[in-house]
Amino acid sequence: MKSLLLAAALCLSGMPVFAAEHVVRMLNQGSDGTRMAFEPSIVQAKVGDTVVFIPEDGGHAAASIIVPTGAEPWEAPLNAEARVTVSVPGVYMFKSRPHFAVGMIGMIVVESADRNRADIDAFKPRGSLMRKRFEALKGQL
Numbered sequence: 001m002k003s004l005l006l007a008a009a010l011c012l013s014g015m016p017v018f019a020a021e022h023v024v025r026m027l028n029q030g031s032d033g034t035r036m037a038f039e040p041s042i043v044q045a046k047v048g049d050t051v052v053f054i055p056e057d058g059g060h061a062a063a064s065i066i067v068p069t070g071a072e073p074w075e076a077p078l079n080a081e082a083r084v085t086v087s088v089p090g091v092y093m094f095k096s097r098p099h100f101a102v103g104m105i106g107m108i109v110v111e112s113a114d115r116n117r118a119d120i121d122a123f124k125p126r127g128s129l130m131r132k133r134f135e136a137l138k139g140q141l
């Protein structure tokens with residue numbers, strides 16, 4: 001009964017009651033053979049969810065590139081697990097700092113891509129590897 005009242009109170013306060021956790025593995029090789037990859041490279045999330053970056057292989061460091069206005073950017077140390085709670089709807093684009101140049105990038109879509117779609121469209125990938133992966137991610141928005 002107590003927990004029901006708590007759940008009701010959380011609903012009324014507008015807080016997400018069941019925030020989810022999404023795991024993104026940082027790998028030297030993805031399951032499709034791609035070198036230096038986030039897996040999955042795109043995550044669908046809701047406001048209040050947490051995305052956990054796991055350094056399963058060494059040498060990776062998750063950092064934001066683009067976040068929606070009002071959201072906190074992040075930059076994790078090398079080989080560190082990073083926990084990012086998404087508080088604002090929109091697209092969050094991220095990279096592995098050491099492997100940005102080879103296109104180790106990914107996206108979190110929180111509820112709607114529309115809010116900052118223009119920022120994503122304005123991103124200029126450098127080099128063919130980054131361009132290829134950026135276009136593939138953008139195609140899933």
Ligand SMILES: [Cu+2]
Nearest residue numbers: 060096099104
């Ligand atoms: Cu990396």
